[in-house]
Amino acid sequence: MKQKILNLLICCVLITAILEPVIAKGKETRLEKLYTKGKYERCLKKCNRMLSRELTSVPYYYLTFINFHHFKSPETDKAQLTENYLESTIINLSFALQIDSNEIYRPKYSRRLTEIKDTLISKNQRLLEAEKFEASQVYAQKLWELFSDSTALIAGREATKMKIPLNTKPVMISESPTLEELTRSLLVARAENLEGIKYIYGGENPETGFDCSGYVQYLYNGLGFKLPRTSYWQSTKGVEIDESEAQPGDLIFFSARSKDKGGINHVGLVRASDNGSIAEFIHSANGGVSKTKRGTQNFEYWYNRIASIKNVLSVFLHQFP
Numbered sequence: 247m248k249q250k251i252l253n254l255l256i257c258c259v260l261i262t263a264i265l266e267p268v269i270a271k272g273k274e275t276r277l278e279k280l281y282t283k284g285k286y287e288r289c290l291k292k293c294n295r296m297l298s299r300e301l302t303s304v305p306y307y308y309l310t311f312i313n314f315h316h317f318k319s320p321e322t323d324k325a326q327l328t329e330n331y332l333e334s335t336i337i338n339l340s341f342a343l344q345i346d347s348n349e350i351y352r353p354k355y356s357r358r359l360t361e362i363k364d365t366l367i368s369k370n371q372r373l374l375e376a377e378k379f380e381a382s383q384v385y386a387q388k389l390w391e392l393f394s395d396s397t398a399l400i401a402g403r404e405a406t407k408m409k410i411p412l413n414t415k416p417v418m419i420s421e422s423p424t425l426e427e428l429t430r431s432l433l434v435a436r437a438e439n440l441e442g443i444k445y446i447y448g449g450e451n452p453e454t455g456f457d458c459s460g461y462v463q464y465l466y467n468g469l470g471f472k473l474p475r476t477s478y479w480q481s482t483k484g485v486e487i488d489e490s491e492a493q494p495g496d497l498i499f500f501s502a503r504s505k506d507k508g509g510i511n512h513v514g515l516v517r518a519s520d521n522g523s524i525a526e527f528i529h530s531a532n533g534g535v536s537k538t539k540r541g542t543q544n545f546e547y548w549y550n551r552i553a554s555i556k557n558v559l560s561v562f563l564h565q566f567p
Contacts, residue, residue, distance in 0.1 A: 274351075277308045286312050297470050303346035307355055309338040309470050314362055330439060332369075333432045335362060336388050338470060340425055343392060363393050370398045426563055429469065430495035433559070436465055437515050437528045437535075444534045450475075458512050461530040462497060465515065471562045477513040484558030490522035492555050498527050501553040510553050514538070524549075 273296060280289035290312055293305035317331035339362065346352055352359070366385050373382035386398035440461070443452050450460030459477040466473045474480050481499045492498070496516040501509040514529030517537060526539045527548075538545050 274304050281308055281311060294467050294470060294472055297472060303342045303351055306338050306342035306470060310335050310342060311358055330435055337429055337432055339392055433465055433495040434517055441535050445530050445532055456530040458530050461535060462513050462515060478510045480513055481510045481554060484556035484561050487555050487557050489524055489555060492516050492519050492524055495559050497556045497558055499553045500548060500551040504550055505553055507553050
């Protein structure tokens, strides 16, 4: 009897090993069809659903391609929004390449990746010509990390030698921001870009408006991080932290009474912290998406209703090998 059970288990393992590449290929094919047909919103949702079930590189590759498409699109006319799409392209590609460390899928997307690389090279070159050395440094670092291309780093060092006046401290190529730092910056930038969009109960997109949890869900889902729909269930994710540990991009939850975790009914995103305390957060409340800054009456109202603060982003990122 034991031998039969063992044989059955071995068969199950072998069947799974045989079918896994076929299943993965089917998922990739569905994403490719949606992407090539220009159904970017459906492709985005499919990527998020796949990532909610398992951590694989393919959805992150397609999130990269979707964001890069929006970056290039003439319909994306706001300068800040365009930059957000490029930053999101870089971050999602970083995720994809970390997971796809054996380069199983990377060769399949070489043409699209080359286009992204060429865009980063052009962007870096324009910044160097404008003598915006600190900004160009970021793109130079990304070219090295993503494509092992050190040309931009070398050009940046040479440019600082040639173009910066002798009495000016040269800009040095410093250590690149971590993936988490870049992601937090992008979350806050996206949050600010949506400022002014109206509040609507049940709203979850910028076209119709946001409620508090729909706004936060939209921000996180845009980076491929799946969050529940309501503020209460969002509060069950991540790791609870003290206010002194709060960073931009962390989630701050509110209730009718301070520290009442069972009565959570509102959520916002930490925008800034200072000297161990929250200095500003951004949320969708009755007046729409807006910033609430320490020292204002509105801030005191919400501050006294804080139930918990959660670091959700680090938990998502630590899923990576």
